Amino acid sequence: MIEIYIVIAILALTFSLLIFSKIPPAAIFVGALTLTISFNLAPLESSLKGFNNAGVLTVGALFMIAAGMYSTGAISILSEKLIGRPKSVLQAQLKILPNIAFGSAFLNNTPLVAMMIPVVRDLSRSCGLDAKKLFIPLSYASILGGTCTLIGTATNLVISGMITETLEAGGDNLPFMEPVSLFGLSWIGVPITIAGLIFLMVFGKWLLPSTVKSKDILGKQERKYFRVEAKVDEAGSLVGKTIEEAGLASPEGFHILCLLRMENKIEFGNGTVLQPNDFIAFAADIDGAKTLWATIGLHPIYTTETDRPKRHRHHLVEVAVSSQNSLLGKRIGDLAAERIPDHEIWLVGMARDGAAMDYPLRDAIIQSGDVALLEVRDSFFYRNRNEIEFSMTKRLRGARIQRTDKAVLASLITLAMITTVTMGWFTMLNAALLAAGAMLLTGCMDLPSAGKSVDFSTLVVIASAMGLESAVTASGLSASIGNLLSALGGDNMYLALTVVFVGCILMDAMVTNVASAVFMFPIALTIAQGLGVSFMPFAITVMVGASCSFISPVSYQTNLMVYEPGEYGFMDFVKIGVPLSILVGVITVALTPMFFPFHP
Numbered sequence: 353m354i355e356i357y358i359v360i361a362i363l364a365l366t367f368s369l370l371i372f373s374k375i376p377p378a379a380i381f382v383g384a385l386t387l388t389i390s391f392n393l394a395p396l397e398s399s400l401k402g403f404n405n406a407g408v409l410t411v412g413a414l415f416m417i418a419a420g421m422y423s424t425g426a427i428s429i430l431s432e433k434l435i436g437r438p439k440s441v442l443q444a445q446l447k448i449l450p451n452i453a454f455g456s457a458f459l460n461n462t463p464l465v466a467m468m469i470p471v472v473r474d475l476s477r478s479c480g481l482d483a484k485k486l487f488i489p490l491s492y493a494s495i496l497g498g499t500c501t502l503i504g505t506a507t508n509l510v511i512s513g514m515i516t517e518t519l520e521a522g523g524d525n526l527p528f529m530e531p532v533s534l535f536g537l538s539w540i541g542v543p544i545t546i547a548g549l550i551f552l553m554v555f556g557k558w559l560l561p562s563t564v565k566s567k568d569i570l571g572k573q574e575r576k577y578f579r580v581e582a583k584v585d586e587a588g589s590l591v592g593k594t595i596e597e598a599g600l601a602s603p604e605g606f607h608i609l610c611l612l613r614m615e616n617k618i619e620f621g622n623g624t625v626l627q628p629n630d631f632i633a634f635a636a637d638i639d640g641a642k643t644l645w646a647t648i649g650l651h652p653i654y655t656t657e658t659d660r661p662k663r664h665r666h667h668l669v670e671v672a673v674s675s676q677n678s679l680l681g682k683r684i685g686d687l688a689a690e691r692i693p694d695h696e697i698w699l700v701g702m703a704r705d706g707a708a709m710d711y712p713l714r715d716a717i718i719q720s721g722d723v724a725l726l727e728v729r730d731s732f733f734y735r736n737r738n739e740i741e742f743s744m745t746k747r748l749r750g751a752r753i754q755r756t757d758k759a760v761l762a763s764l765i766t767l768a769m770i771t772t773v774t775m776g777w778f779t780m781l782n783a784a785l786l787a788a789g790a791m792l793l794t795g796c797m798d799l800p801s802a803g804k805s806v807d808f809s810t811l812v813v814i815a816s817a818m819g820l821e822s823a824v825t826a827s828g829l830s831a832s833i834g835n836l837l838s839a840l841g842g843d844n845m846y847l848a849l850t851v852v853f854v855g856c857i858l859m860d861a862m863v864t865n866v867a868s869a870v871f872m873f874p875i876a877l878t879i880a881q882g883l884g885v886s887f888m889p890f891a892i893t894v895m896v897g898a899s900c901s902f903i904s905p906v907s908y909q910t911n912l913m914v915y916e917p918g919e920y921g922f923m924d925f926v927k928i929g930v931p932l933s934i935l936v937g938v939i940t941v942a943l944t945p946m947f948f949p950f951h952p
Contacts, residue, residue, distance in 0.1 A: 355391075356828055356829045358827070359388070359823050359829050363820070366381070370905075370921075378810075378816075381813045381816035388819065393826060394823045398822035400819060402814060402815030405818060408818075411814065412806050412811050414463045414784050416788040416806065417463060417766060417787050417791065418805065419797055419801055419802060419805030420766075420791035421467055421762050421763070421766055422470045422754070423801055425755070425756040425759045427467055428474065429648070435447040438475070438481065441486065442553060445553050448472070448490065448493070449549050449552065450493075452465075452493045452497065453494065453496055455494075456494040456504060457504050458774070461495065462910060463766075464494055465913055465914070467766075469490075469917050472486045477639075477643060482562055483563065484560060484563050485561075486918075487918030487920070488560060488914060488925065488928065489552045490910075490914060492552060493549060495899060495901065496545040499544055499900065501538065502534045504537070504541070505899045507898045511894055514873050515531060527877070528886040529891065532892075532895075537896075540892060540947065541896070544900075544939050544940065547939055551932055551935055556928065559928040560924070560928055575637050576703050576706045577703060578636055578638075578700075578708055579633060579703070580634045580635075580640075580708075581652065582631075582652055583632075583651060585649050588649030588650070590649035590650065591626060591628055592625060595622050595624050595626065599647075605640025605641075606644060608632060609634060611630060612630070613627060613631070615631075632650075634701075636708070645668055645725075646751055646752060646754065652727060655698050663753040666753060667727070667728050667730070667732070668725060669728055669747050669748060670726075670748055672722070673720055673722040673742060673743070674741060674742055675720040677720065677740075679718050682718055683714070683718075684699065684713050684714055685713075697728050699726060700724075702716060704716075706723075762796040765787050769787035810912050810915070813906065813915075838879060841883075843883065845885055849893055849941050849944065851879075852875070852897065856872050856897025857897055857900070857937070859871055860898060866898070872898060876891065876893070877890070886950055889945050889949070892948055902925065902930075903925060903930055903933055904925060905920065905922060905925050
């Protein structure tokens with residue numbers, strides 16, 4: 353009995369730290385797992401099972417698949433076609449959430465969310481949208497969509513398998529049950545999904561947190577702005593789009609200074625249609641310059657045609673011109689005409705006295721103290737002379753040119769991964785590892801990018817949460833909860849159904865969704881036997897309740913995947929997850945007996 357109280361204390365401490373402290377979630381969960389091991393609350397193998405779990409390894413591999421899709425521009429291209437440039441959070445939700453829900457009904461939602469995370473991040477930056485109002489709805493939409501079909505979530509498949517095993521085993525007091533068909537859940541899942549998506553879009557603006565923007569005026573005054581000059585690619589994706597459609601109208605971090613066409617300055621507005629070789633000058637801060645440099649369809653004026661196919665290997669650096677620089681007093685236009693190959697650098701932008709020039713870069717005379725943004729090859733970092741030429745050299749992280757010539761190949765690899773899993777030819781882990789290997793071998797991503805793409809803190813949280821679930825089960829806490837739920841069910845069928853749903857939600861908060869389903873199945877079966885009614889409404893309720901893990905970031909993999917990118921706190925999930933769970937629960941308890949009667 354003492355073990356149960358220890359587990360309760362550890363869980364209470366864990367949730368308290370998640371809610372009230374700023375300690376990283378990974379550290380909190382590793383600490384909680386360490387306590388369960390120290391008190392010997394479960395066998396060591398069970399406590400550490402998450403660190404060699406196929407599901408955890410699959411998530412890690414899927415991060416690499418998403419990185420390959422992103423580095424080739426495949427995600428950006430698909431996003432542009434399907435989502436475009438929404439002007440508000442609601443427009444973004446209308447474009448993203450239904451598509452994710454529909455895809456999750458037939459495909460594993462983990463890779464879908466993994467690939468959408470960089471899309472949401474980029475949309476929030478380029479369109480000025482609040483990412484905090486998009487990441488949680490992204491996860492929840494994928495969860496809701498999974499309730500629409502039998503193959504939508506692993507939870508549904510697990511319960512379906514347990515029904516089959518129970519039918520094969522037989523029994524004297526077995527309540528009516530039958531296998532669940534592929535679309536059997538749709539009668540319940542589709543209404544739940546529609547109602548859930550509407551709830552997220554209507555009430556999300558109040559229940560979801562907002563990003564707190566700094567109002568430090570001094571910080572704004574000290575921000576450095578560069579003059580960045582770029583051309584529209586002749587056959588690029590921006591040709592024929594308006595400035596607004598191209599995402600250049602009202603983003604954060606940069607604004608257009610002028611637009612030249614055929615060397616003539618033209619009047620422009622948000623509705624101006626971009627044409628091949630249009631020259632655009634921007635005033636941009638560091639983040640804005642990184643965005644412009646990586647924008648598909650734009651390229652810096654001083655990038656040569658011969659090196660453009662290799663730009664995905666280049667880097668963006670910030671340098672300060674020293675008083676010993678060999679190019680002092682020279683005009684940038686003259687240097688560009690000379691095309692000195694020895695330097696292997698290309699000018700992206702320049703600032704003087706912290707401000708963008710109001711005249712073309714070609715007319716600028718290089719002076720000591722000028723700060724420039726340069727596109728460079730790897731060899732730039734090994735040139736000893738740079739220590740003399742520049743008083744400061746800083747590599748800008750988070751900026752990378754996408755290799756769009758590999759976009760189709762990366763998409764085909766990802767499609768093959770999804771197809772082989774859907775057809776049952778490979779497990780999700782096997783297919784994801786093969787796809788990651790194919791991405792590396794075909795050049796869709798390089799090894800360093802693959803390693804950096806894996807969010808190890810998320811994997812540690814998932815693995816540790818699985819270890820905590822072992823302590824909850826081994827200590828007897830889960831059995832005690834089951835006995836309590838059975839007693840609360842009483843003789844009322846609808847009350848019993850409600851108790852089963854609430855039990856699934858509570859267990860989701862402490863263990864994984866699949867573990868919750870496995871735990872609640874025998875409890876629901878016992879309740880149905882005691883009432884002398886069909887088990888099917890209880891089975892469907894377990895499927896939905898165990899899948900709809902909304903109130904805790906640790907109860908579902910996709911919640912954990914958006915936890916850190918969205919910079920959420922534990923209570924952010926609770927505030928919107930509790931009312932959403934109540935809505936789903938009411939619909940489930942009301943509709944399930946209509947399509948799966950207690951007395952068939």
